[in-house]
Amino acid sequence: MSDVVDRLRELFEGEGGRDYLGEDVSMAQHMLQAAQNARAADAADHLVVAALVHDVGHFTGVVSGRELMAGKENHHDDAGADWLAEWFGPEVTEPVRLHVAAKRYLCAVEPAYIDALSEASVYTLDLQGGPMSAAEVAEFEANSHHADAVTLRRWEDAGKDANASTVDFEEFVPTIRAVATTA
Incomplete structure (x- = not known):
């Protein structure tokens, strides 16, 4: 079994350095900013890690994030959660799995939420099924991880600031190791 920190570091330094699907930050900057937002909110360690790794499915799935922006849904939420399950329990993987559903949910229950989404996020919302039905x-809401997913979603939405200072991946290594079920 490979070390989770090494695997994640490779993603952040490799694919993560690419642009974030129509946003003004790289994928790594986006995920690091989401994790910073979680840490600033004094979130539990498992939610800091979930925020840090929520978009790894863009790199680990059969269909990449680039294909998503070309109009093909990549189900990066499921791909990422499934990949992460080798090292983390459901307290990390399920908010990751539900972060796209949380966007759809917020669009349904908070009509003004969609207006705050970036242009790229509105585009992918349509591909991902649009706002949820009743x-x-x-x-x-019946899913026991839905509240964590909504919270993660809000940190993610705020993690697209090209002018924000972003900490290095290494800042989160102790937290990753503390939360991982196998390292």
Whole structure:
């Protein structure tokens, strides 16, 4: 079994350095900013890690993030959660799995939320199914990880600031190791 920190470091330094699908930050900057937002909110360590790794499915899935922006849904939420399950429990993987659903949920329950989304996020919302129906909202709210996913979503949305200072991946290594079920 490979070391989770080494695997994540490779992603952040490799694919993570590329642009973030129509945003003004790289994918690594985006995920690091989301994790910084979680840490600033005094979130539990497992949520800091979930924020840090929420978009790894863009790199680890069969369909890349680039294909998503070309109009093909990549289900990076499921791909990332499934990949992360080798090292983390559901307290990390399920908010990751649900972070796209959380966007759809927030668009359904907070109509003004969609207006705050970036242009790229609005584009992908359509590919991801649009705002949830009332039945989907009820199903989402019944999931025991839905509140964490919504919180993660808000940190993610705020993690797209090209002018923000972003800490290095190494700042989160102790937290990753503390949360990982196998390192």
